Amino acid sequence: MRTFFYCIGQGLANTRRNILFSIASVATVSACIFLFCMFFSIIANVRSIVYTAETTVGITVFFDESADDAAKESVKQAIMDRGGVKKIVYTSAEEAWEEFKTEYFGEDAEELSEAYADDNPLADSDSYEIFLNDIEDQEAMAEYIAGLPGVRQVNYANTVVSVLKSLNKVVSILSIVIIGVLVAVSVFLISNTISVAAAFRKRENEIMRLIGATDFMIRAPFVVEGLLIGLLGALIPLAAVYYIYGRVMEYFTAWLSGLGTGFELMGLVPLDIIFPYLAGCGLLFGAGIGFIVSFFTIRKHLRV
Amino acid sequence: MIILENVSKTYQTGVRAVKDLNLMVEDGEFVFITGKSGSGKSTLFRLLTRELKPTEGSIMVNDFDLDSIRRRQIPRFRRSIGVVFQDFRLLNDRNVYENVAFAQRVIGASPNEIKSNVPRMLQLTGLSHKYKNMPYELSGGEQQRVAIARALVNQPRIILADEPTGNLDETNTMEIMKLLEDINRMGTTVIVITHSMSMLESMKKRVISMEKGRIVSDTGSERKNKGAGAAAGTESTSGSRAGVIRRRRRSI
Ligand SMILES: Nc1ncnc2c1ncn2[C@@H]1O[C@H](COP(=O)(O)OP(=O)(O)OP(=O)(O)O)[C@@H](O)[C@H]1O
Numbered sequence: 001m002r003t004f005f006y007c008i009g010q011g012l013a014n015t016r017r018n019i020l021f022s023i024a025s026v027a028t029v030s031a032c033i034f035l036f037c038m039f040f041s042i043i044a045n046v047r048s049i050v051y052t053a054e055t056t057v058g059i060t061v062f063f064d065e066s067a068d069d070a071a072k073e074s075v076k077q078a079i080m081d082r083g084g085v086k087k088i089v090y091t092s093a094e095e096a097w098e099e100f101k102t103e104y105f106g107e108d109a110e111e112l113s114e115a116y117a118d119d120n121p122l123a124d125s126d127s128y129e130i131f132l133n134d135i136e137d138q139e140a141m142a143e144y145i146a147g148l149p150g151v152r153q154v155n156y157a158n159t160v161v162s163v164l165k166s167l168n169k170v171v172s173i174l175s176i177v178i179i180g181v182l183v184a185v186s187v188f189l190i191s192n193t194i195s196v197a198a199a200f201r202k203r204e205n206e207i208m209r210l211i212g213a214t215d216f217m218i219r220a221p222f223v224v225e226g227l228l229i230g231l232l233g234a235l236i237p238l239a240a241v242y243y244i245y246g247r248v249m250e251y252f253t254a255w256l257s258g259l260g261t262g263f264e265l266m267g268l269v270p271l272d273i274i275f276p277y278l279a280g281c282g283l284l285f286g287a288g289i290g291f292i293v294s295f296f297t298i299r300k301h302l303r304v
Numbered sequence: 305m306i307i308l309e310n311v312s313k314t315y316q317t318g319v320r321a322v323k324d325l326n327l328m329v330e331d332g333e334f335v336f337i338t339g340k341s342g343s344g345k346s347t348l349f350r351l352l353t354r355e356l357k358p359t360e361g362s363i364m365v366n367d368f369d370l371d372s373i374r375r376r377q378i379p380r381f382r383r384s385i386g387v388v389f390q391d392f393r394l395l396n397d398r399n400v401y402e403n404v405a406f407a408q409r410v411i412g413a414s415p416n417e418i419k420s421n422v423p424r425m426l427q428l429t430g431l432s433h434k435y436k437n438m439p440y441e442l443s444g445g446e447q448q449r450v451a452i453a454r455a456l457v458n459q460p461r462i463i464l465a466d467e468p469t470g471n472l473d474e475t476n477t478m479e480i481m482k483l484l485e486d487i488n489r490m491g492t493t494v495i496v497i498t499h500s501m502s503m504l505e506s507m508k509k510r511v512i513s514m515e516k517g518r519i520v521s522d523t524g525s526e527r528k529n530k531g532a533g534a535a536a537g538t539e540s541t542s543g544s545r546a547g548v549i550r551r552r553r554r555s556i
């Protein structure tokens with residue numbers, strides 16, 4: 001315990017002594033973790049949105065006016081035969097009209113729709129809504145269905161989803177590259193900081209060794225310094241991310257609800273769900289890089 | 305107890321600094337090592353502190369076999385010896401008290417031990433009134449006494465000093481020598497490397513002279529040769545050797 005506090009004290013002293021290098025190291029670790037949090041947030045949200053879309057938006061199939069129940073049934077059969085279908089829902093023209101009314105006229109649905117009372121504008125708009133196991137399959141499925149006899153029109157929300165998916169890929173690759181570079185810079189800077197500290201304490205370390213200090217005693221202050229750099233480099237961006245994420249979510253939620261009903265539940269990940277992951281990863285990464293880099297740097301420097 | 309058998313040290317540069325050295329120093333002795341510049345005194349010193357490993361031969365110090373000692377055991381060995389250098393090697397960012405306490409801290413001594421040991425050492429070395437001074441506020445002699453206090457505070461069995469008075473004037477030299485003699489009288493083995501002929505003559509201690517890496521004379525040689533012969537001999541002597549160490553070991 002005494003030894004522990006002594007090492008912490010010496011570690012702090014080290015950090016204070018070469019404050020500039022320490023700050024530079026903290027800054028790059030911070031940048032790393034901040035970018036990681038940002039990319040992680042984007043990817044998590046996009047994935048969540050895609051997932052929500054996949055489970056709530058399907059392919060809608062409308063029939064030829066001439067199509068009778070048997071024809072519709074055979075379309076269903078053909079779709080099922082192709083495979084990969086999670087769920088298929090039949091919506092009659094009346095149901096479609098009710099849904100449309102509440103969605104577009106809201107509270108005043110009954111009044112406003114008086115005008116159309118006896119004349120369902122969505123007649124012949126009975127449809128199948130098809131949910132697939134794999135969203136990637138949607139385009140092929142839509143094409144396939146369009147080719148079936150008795151089908152008038154096929155709608156599907158593919159474009160948004162595929163754009164989101166490719167966006168996620170780009171963000172993933174970008175984040176790996178940028179974070180990779182930053183990790184390298186962090187490693188370099190922490191290693192340099194520790195080297196400078198070691199040079200600074202060279203004399204002291206030599207004396208310590210001759211007095212009979214253990215390797216642990218000699219190295220610990222440097223590892224403590226590395227850990228401090230890493231942890232500080234994690235805490236700063238995490239605090240920033242906590243604040244920024246909350247703000248961005250507020251903004252997006254407001255914006256989405258302005259787009260109309262249905263959008264508010266588009267699948268954004270709330271702060272209190274994502275933050276524990278960010279904090280965990282950030283702290284682990286910060287502490288890990290600080291510990292490992294300083295440990296190996298000092299081992300190299302103080303080898304007898 | 306120090307026993308060297310057929311010790312040679314060749315540096316990577318090819319310089320043979322120590323050649324086929326046989327030497328035995330018993331617990332409680334006071335020994336001077338002298339010789340011209342480059343004769344291998346400091347090399348011998350660094351062999352004894354295990355900063356260097358011998359190229360050939362074996363070295364026993366305080367029951368530690370420095371050839372086969374494990375890396376992890378070296379700190380424990382080093383705590384059984386105290387080292388003093390010509391250039392004092394104090395920490396210039398700490399005061400006298402902290403310089404001495406440092407030696408205790410790095411071996412994980414308790415605050416209570418530190419609080420009782422450090423003032424005792426400062427008193428022994430006559431520095432009680434200067435405990436708050438920084439090293440650069442002290443004379444060379446005083447600085448060396450701080451270094452001796454630091455070497456002594458962990459209660460080593462041997463004090464090794466490489467030209468401890470090399471940077472000091474006559475008066476300070478005599479004071480340091482008197483201090484080392486006092487320490488020796490309290491039971492600690494003292495080994496001092498020196499150039500000072502006047503000191504050798506006035507102190508009347510065992511003197512080992514080196515030349516080109518070899519021992520060319522040893523005023524304690526008659527007694528010692530017998531000892532070294534026994535040490536090189538049968539296994540049974542190692543038992544009695546350990547007994548001698550145990551009997552002679554006293555704390556300061
Ligand atoms: N680290 C080293 N690498 C190579 N050669 C060395 C090293 N240290 C000492 N030597 C050589 O070993 C020989 C003995 O040196 P050593 O320092 O032991 O002498 P010394 O008796 O202590 O001399 P001085 O009285 O000047 O301190 C010298 O020739 C020196 O040049």
Ligand SMILES: [Mg+2]
Nearest residue numbers: 345346347466
């Ligand atoms: Mg020398």
